[in-house]
Amino acid sequence: MSVHKTFLVQYAIVIxxxxxxxxxxxxxxxxxxxxxxxxxxxxxxxxxxxxxxQTERVTLINESSSTGQCAKCRLWxxxxxxxxxxxxxxxxxxxNDQWYCEDHQPRKNRRKRT
Numbered sequence: 171m172s173v174h175k176t177f178l179v180q181y182a183i184v185i186x187x188x189x190x191x192x193x194x195x196x197x198x199x200x201x202x203x204x205x206x207x208x209x210x211x212x213x214x215x216x217x218x219x220x221x222x223x224q225t226e227r228v229t230l231i232n233e234s235s236s237t238g239q240c241a242k243c244r245l246w247x248x249x250x251x252x253x254x255x256x257x258x259x260x261x262x263x264x265x266n267d268q269w270y271c272e273d274h275q276p277r278k279n280r281r282k283r284t
Contacts, residue, residue, distance in 0.1 A: 178224070182258030184231065184246050199228070229256065238262075238269035245271045 185202050188195040207223060214220040231237055236252040239245065240262060247262030247269055248255045255261075262271045270276070 176221070180258070184259075203228075229258070231256065231259075235264075238264060240271040240274055241268040242274035243271060247271050 183206065185199070187198045203226065207226070210223055231246055233239070236249045236254045237256050237259065238247060238249075240247055245262075246259050248259040249264060250261035251263070260271055262269055263275060264270075265276065
């Protein structure tokens with residue numbers, strides 16, 4: 171008898187759509203979500219270990235005390251020290267009202283990697 175471990179693999183993809191909640195913005199979001207679903211299904215459908223696309227979650231990202239964009243590379247990040255971390259975003263810090271991802275933090279603020 172074979173023993174299996176089952177893993178949930180998650181990726182976060184950030185998209186931008188027009189600010190106004192118009193039909194065009196909703197269509198752009200839906201089109202992107204459908205294309206992503208189709209691409210995942212196409213790539214993995216013949217893999218014997220692929221158990222299917224399980225769920226989809228959409229979260230609106232607002233610049234706040236717990237999220238922002240890196241001042242150097244514009245990557246969306248979440249404050250690693252905040253109690254309201256947004257899962258799916260890379261960790262970073264806000265220093266003097268500027269956000270920095272782990273790769274672009276000023277050297278004196280970098281955490282030691284283990």
